[in-house]
Amino acid sequence: MSTADRRANGPLQRPTVVLLHSSASSARQWQGLIETLQPRFRVLAVELHGHGATPDWRGDSPLTLADDAALVEPLLADSGGVHVVGHSYGAAVALKLATLHPRSVRSLVTYEPVLFRLLIDDATCHQPAQDVVAVADCIRDQLLRNDPVSAAKRFIEFWSGAGSWDFLPAGRQHAVATRMRSVLQQFDALFGEPIQRAQLGQLRMPMLLLTGARTVTATRRIGAILRAALPAARHEVLPGMGHLGPITHAAEFNQRIAEFLDANVATVRAPVSLYHRGSVCEREGSPA
Numbered sequence: 001m002s003t004a005d006r007r008a009n010g011p012l013q014r015p016t017v018v019l020l021h022s023s024a025s026s027a028r029q030w031q032g033l034i035e036t037l038q039p040r041f042r043v044l045a046v047e048l049h050g051h052g053a054t055p056d057w058r059g060d061s062p063l064t065l066a067d068d069a070a071l072v073e074p075l076l077a078d079s080g081g082v083h084v085v086g087h088s089y090g091a092a093v094a095l096k097l098a099t100l101h102p103r104s105v106r107s108l109v110t111y112e113p114v115l116f117r118l119l120i121d122d123a124t125c126h127q128p129a130q131d132v133v134a135v136a137d138c139i140r141d142q143l144l145r146n147d148p149v150s151a152a153k154r155f156i157e158f159w160s161g162a163g164s165w166d167f168l169p170a171g172r173q174h175a176v177a178t179r180m181r182s183v184l185q186q187f188d189a190l191f192g193e194p195i196q197r198a199q200l201g202q203l204r205m206p207m208l209l210l211t212g213a214r215t216v217t218a219t220r221r222i223g224a225i226l227r228a229a230l231p232a233a234r235h236e237v238l239p240g241m242g243h244l245g246p247i248t249h250a251a252e253f254n255q256r257i258a259e260f261l262d263a264n265v266a267t268v269r270a271p272v273s274l275y276h277r278g279s280v281c282e283r284e285g286s287p288a
Contacts, residue, residue, distance in 0.1 A: 014042040015106075015265045016082045018072055020090030021045070022244075023114075023183045024155065024176045026052035029087070029247060036254040041083075041261065046071055048090065050182025063185040065096040065193050072097055076104035083265060085109040085257055087246045089186050092193070099199045107206040107264045109257055111246050112219040116190040118197065118229075119222055128218040131158075136187040143181060151184075152177040159216065159243045197229040206264045207233035210256070212241030219243055234260075 017037060019030045027045035034043045048068045049057040057063040072093075075082055081104045086094030091113035098105040120129045135158045142151035153165040156176060165173070207230060211223035227235045238245055238252065246253045 014040065015261075016075065017041045017043050017261065018075060018082045018084045019043065019045045020072075020084065020086035020093050021048065021051065022088035022090055022246075023186050024051070024152070024179045025087075025247075026175075028052075032250045033085070033246075033254045033257060036258050037261065041265070044075060044082075046075075048093065048186075050185065051179060056182055057185055062192070063189045065093050065189055065195070066100065068093045068189075069097040069100060073101070076101055081106040083107045083109075083261060086113065087111045088114050088243065089190070092190060095200065096193070096195060098203055098205065099195060102203060102205065105205055107208075107261070108203070109208045109210070109260060111210045111253070112212065112215060112243055113209075113222065113226070114190055114219065115193065115195065115222055115226075116187070116218075117193045117195070118225050119218060120191065122221070122225060125218075125221045125225075128221045131216075132187075132218050133191075136184065136191070139180060139184050139187070143184060148177040148180045149173070151180045155180065155183060161242075197225070200226070200229045203230065204232075206260075208256075208260045209233050209235045210245075210253075211235075211237050212243060212245040213237050213239045214242045215245075216243060 019027070019033065021027060021029045027047050030043075030045045034045065037043050047054040048071065049055070049063060054071070057067060059067060072082075072084070083106050084094045084097060086092070086109070088111070091110035092115050094105075094108060094110055095113050095115065098108050116129070116132050119125045119132065122129075135154060138154045139151040142148070142154065152173065156165045156168065157163070168176070209223070209226055209230065211220060223235070223237075226233075236256075238249070238256070241249050241253070
């Protein structure tokens, strides 16, 4: 449908941006980014299996990245495609979605996608791969002991450093602990993910791949692998940020995302709306 035809049939839609959160988080992670992007964009924050309002994965087979990517698929035909932003596990899901639906993902922003299979399969990344597997094994062991709090502490301190767990508010500690079984499913999905460098190299949409300057070795090496696999993408290292940069340095991160989207998306006007549908939250303000 042409622009003229769409005007004739009503107000033009704003470009749709889909946000995918990190492990043990929820759509609330994106409150600041939603406020930054509106009203220029229609922003949808999708909650992945076992997080926020979305139930745990109960499929007959183990969870895969494709299963979480399927949560976004109903949105892809909306407004002729979507622009996707993802962090950590959500960034890995975003890349999977782009390989499955390259014509519908109009642009892609990732911050430290945890594609651990790429790390495991790279002969030069033996120690970083071992570090990640050790975290997953510890979480598995603590959950078998019915100790999700210890599992959550190990998870948080791997990404944020020793002692970081103790600085979290009690409510946040509880929220992370309750999601650890789903987080373990995500680790297993990442270890078994069959996506290959060659598949990533076929992506042609505008891409911004971000890494934090103060991140852990594992995600720094994944960033290097992706630079080799996606030479046409824009790769940037954001100063001062660790793996949780989109949360700890939200203002700087959100500004960079807005700049990329403004440069790569033709924004148009549309009516204000507010709704909550299943795992998808669209708000004129903060995520549900």
